[in-house]
Amino acid sequence: MNKKIFKTLEFTKIIQTMAGFTASDLGKEQVMELKPSTSIEDVMKWQDETEDGATILRLRGGMPIPRLQNVRPHLKRLEIGASLNGLEVAQIGKILRTTSEVSRFFETLNETGIELNTLYQVADNFITTPTLNQQIRETVDEDGNVLDDASPALRGIRSGIKRGESAIREKLDSLVRGKNAQYLTDAVVTMRNDRYVIPVKPEHRKQFGGVVHDQSSTGQTLFIEPQVVVDLNNRLRQLQIEERQEIDRILAEISNEIAPYGNEILNNMFLLGKLDFVGAKASYGKSIEATRPLISETNDVKLLSARHPMLNPETVVANDILIGGEHQAVIITGPNTGGKTIILKTLGLLQLMGQSGLQLPVAEGSQMGLFTEVFADIGDEQSIEQSLSTFSSHMTNIVSVLERIDSNSLVIFDELGAGTDPQEGAALAIAILDKIGSIGSYVMVTSHYPELKAYGYNRPATINASMEFNVDTLSPTYRLLIGVPGRSNAFEISKRLGLGNDVIESARQLIDSESQDLNEMITDLENRRKMAETEYLEVRHYVDEAEQLHADLQTAVQQFYSEREELLKKAREKANALVEDTQEEAEQIITDLRKKQLQLPYDGGVKEHELIDAKTNISNLRHEEKLAKNKVLKKAKKQQSFKVGDDVQVTSFGQKGTLVEKADNHQWVVQMGMLKMKIKESDLTLTAPEKEPTRRMVASVRSSSNSHVSPQLDLRGERYEDALAELDRYLDAALLANYPQVTIVHGKGTGAIRQAVTEALKKHRSVKSFGYAPANQGGNGATIVEFKS
Template sequence: MNKKIFETLEYQKVKDKLKPYLTSDNGKQELANLEPMVNQDQIQRALTETLDGADAYRLKGGIPIARLANISPQMKRLEIGATLSGLELSQVTKMLRTTQDVLNFFKKLQEEKIEFRTLYTTVDKLQALPEISKRLMKSIEGDGHITNEASDKLFGIRNRISSTESEIRAKMDGYTRGKDAKYLSDSIITMRDGRYVIPVMAQYRSHFGGVVHDQSASGQTMYIEPQAVMELNNRLRQNQVEEKTEEERILTELSESLIPYREDLLNNAKILGHLDFINAKARYAAEIKATEPTISEQNQVHFRQARHPLVDPKKIVPNDIDLGEDYKALIITGPNTGGKTITLKTFGLLQLMAQSGLFIPVSENSQMGIFTEIFADIGDEQSIEQNLSTFSSHMDNIVKILDQIDERSLVLFDELGGGTDPKEGAALAIAILDRVGSSGSYVMATTHYPELKAYGYNRPETMNASMEFDTESLEPTYKLLVGIPGSSNAFDIATRLGIEPGVIMQARSLIDQDSQDLSAMIADLSARQKEAADRAAKLKVEVAEAESLHKDLANEYQKLRNSKDQYLEKAKLEANKLVEDTEEKTDVIIKRLRKMEMQGGAAIKENQLIDSKSELNALHQAPNLKKNRVLQRAKAKQALKPNDDVMVTSYGQRGSLLRQTDKKHWEVQMGIIKMKVPTDEIEKLAPEKEQPQKNHTTIRRSSSSVKPTLDLRGKRYEEAMTEVDRYVDSALLAGYPMVTIVHGKGTGALRKGITEYLQRNRQVKHFEYAAPNAGGNGATVVQFK
């Protein structure tokens, strides 16, 4: 694509907006090489990568790419056998560390089942190289410094250096702090030529012996290495040389270890740079609130609510811009400062961005085309050097454009035919537009010429448009009106500004009737179009509200149906659970009865056991049954009435119903005891058949089901007293001679209530507080008669 269009539409400024988001040299290089593409598959892949990057940025804040230098020069040096410096190796190390971070990042995303369209495939091409990474990270720090762990020998050398330096400083401290300090010009230790020295006043230079390495500018201070530390300095210097030699050996060894992996390292750096570039595209898209356009195979462009990316969003008025479906030429007319040129530039720049794989500032469901070339003739290009006027300069540019256009070209003309005689300029503009149309190119042009206002009505695939102007406020609205040619509104503006009515009338009389009719027609069309647009906008809002309401109602209705089904299923499951619990209790009772019979108790007929078991089994239903008739019949059979034989489940005792005391309780005769029992603890039994006279054995509830101790701590008074009443009856039936009731000390109200109850109960023989080591007055021991 021609380079001039990039300058005309300020494409480079858009690229500059991405730079702050890049952290790698390879990413910056990829941005520098970015240009619009013309291959649909390449464009789609680039847009899809941007979409993946936007998802990663939205979900995780972006792909973790560190600041990476370009390692290509290092790899070229390795190719010729050179040794890399510590800093160069640290740059390779950082790239490998980032590689591992990126691999871990995407591995975690895969574990979280986050889907991407292209990124996983791209990341799979990275090579972790764990052994090389581990060796480098162990040996090289971020600033290129070689660590002590790089080799055992280096570690030993540096220890010797540290020890020697400590000895030197200890001796030197004796000079700076001892009796010899008076011979020094300053009590400090410094270095000259890599050796430790002290600043001695010139007149005492011979006091310390040794070697003079330097002197001050005035000559009053000599920097002397005392004789006493010369041997230590020599040893230090020797160790430093050994350190340097060992460091060079380590760097050579590390560099040689990278040679077999040169291609892998370069490939990793390239992929990381590409991921960095994807990150930048995603972050810039978020900044300008851009979206992904779909690609039209028919080359039909539909930009919805398009905005110029370089203009402050608070100042720009978004517009719908279409080209290619109903018309391939759009002629925008109207006065200056109405927004014609910015609309032209917006359309062209957004198309360049989209073809570069960038998201563009448009609404959802926008559509882009693909143009092999985009040409533009915009602005004043007067050239003094070439002695060309504005008109000549435009014509020179247009000639070059007409020589290159074809059916896949987009041409943008600003003020076509301007800069010359209006009549001739208008005729030339019409001829140029016809020439562009004959080549099949797409064109968008702006003009002042009234002759072009009717152009769209007379040419196929051509549409008029204008920028809306508010005649009340005398200001442009910057709204694009498609289908309506523009009007200068000169007379209206002049009238509102105070020009005398007579002058306005004379001016109107000077223009021909056709022009007046055309202006009237445009004004009428503008008014009708605005009315229709306002009505459409109102209807759109109402339809959206209606659709939203309908959607909410549908959702609530579905939730209601779902809730109903869920509650029914839950109720049935709870009913089944209750039946299952009852079956378990029944099985316990039956086993106990059989055990008693085997031990010589009263005979219990098997058919009674089977009948009871069948009744309980009949209560069970499948959760998906809509009407449980079995449960209803079983419930009817369980209806209670006086004199029915029943099982009191809470005591495990058989009894006979006397009377119903209220809706939830019955009075039950169990042996010699009459009790008030809740209805839900009563199960109806089949009546016992008369048995032959035998030795009867009283069946008592196993004492294992009644504990010898009742703990009432933490319970309310009424609840506790009811439980005491039941517990005493159960203990009597179980045959306990003695029980313990733990009531705690508290306020004493519960203890007093239990004492009064035990005093009234005729079955209680004696009661007293427990022993001090068994609860004292927090528990009461009860003996039965």
């Protein structure tokens, strides 16, 4: 676009303001180079970036980018073999550290599920160098000072310097105290030419011997290095020279380490500048309360509640600015100081900002165009040097514009045709608008000519607009009225200011009938507009009441459901507490039954499956909230198809079995060990066939006291759910066999089975204690369980 428009519409001031939001020289450079684009791809990409920056600013307060320097000159010096100083190394190190921090920042954002349009891809291009970061961090501090620990030699030299300085100070402190103080102008130790000296009166210069390094401006003080510290100062100076040499060696070494990473550092520097630039766009947008506009490739511009970004958002009057679609030309009329020029500048400036990827101070749902050029003729551009009048200056500019516009240009003219005879000016203005219309450009102009009001009313694709004026207060309201031309308020204002009615009536008779008809038409349009506004406000009131009622109903319904769920939850908790108490009593009954069974004959004993059945029925009394509503489980059960011979899991018993035959439509006969039972189909789940056991011994649960139950259960190789089910059966069998203790072999592996065994043993009421086996019996690969007596 032409650069003149940036100055005319004050786009350069927007850039300068936004540069103040950058955190680094790198970001500031990119801000100062910002220009509008005519490519829809570029504008969309830039708007995506700005939206990402606004999202991060809202959720995280911005990106962690500190003040960074441009290190391109440093890297160029490395390319020619030069060494960097400490500050230059520190600046490069800061860029590398910031790269690592920003990379981690975006990784965290991604992990938390925050969605971004483009900045994740930008962050993926960072190249981290942890080894080089560590080397720089161990060599210099943030201010570029070489650290003591940069090398053992430097640490030793600096220790020597500290001891030497301490020895010199002790010597000099002894000289400036006591009787020697009378020879001094001040009892202090100071520095001259990097050597420690004392201020001595000229007449006593020989009292201390040594070397005179300086004197005061008055000549009343000599700064003397006493003879007793000359050798110490010489030694200190030698150590300082060695320190400088060692620092130069260390910096040359770290410079050689940095040199191979020149491209990576430049890449990271550019990306950090890019992110800083995006952050500045977002921060500036927040400062002007901006939103992202939609983009119309057909240049149908709808800037809703638009504000000029350089005006105070708390006092500026927001206006809907519309152009395009059915109206390629908008003619704004109205009194001076009514805000017409601000409307023109707002339209042009917001269009430049939007095409530069910036968010705009407009309401949500606003829409910008995509113009190849924006031209403007605003203000008094009279040139004394070129001997051009105001009219000539404007016309020269307009001629230049007409030569360059096309069908995708936006043209803004302030007071078109002004500065010459009104009749000729109006005719020129109409002819210029016709020319622009024939080319197809979009144009918004301001004018005082009544001929242009009629032009806007009669011309196709053209619409009138005006700035509202309050006759009662004799002041503008700064509201833009689309579709209503401005009218002269001279008679009304004159009457309110006290001009006589006879004079006003005489003036009315002097104006031609055409102008009077036009003013009457405008008055009628204004009255109709005010009536429409009144009706709108009344309807809006009823709509607001309906919306409030709807919101209240939604709140009431939500509160009802919340209270219902809370009551149900409390009822379930109370029921579960009752079931837990009952279950404890039932467990005690089952324990007593087992003890009695051991004392009864074999045939008269209580069957084990009866004990399991009783225990399962008690457990099923507990309310399960989630499983009953689990749609996935319901769907899975509906999809499973049973047939004779299938291996199944009986959910209520926690046992595995095999389908023998179908009893009826909803029940199957299931073989569980030696038992055959009718089970509901809804209580069955298909399982994979069991593998033949290889290493473990299966513990069979029998009610006979003479049956064999192994004192050891091997769960290695079992699946998690199968292992828990088998453990539960085995513990019941071991208790029935009256074992005082047993061993559970679960192996080490991933630790999942071991953890499951531990949790199950903690909850089992008959387990007294348990712990890992001794090292010679499996260690933490097996658990020894001791039962209660």
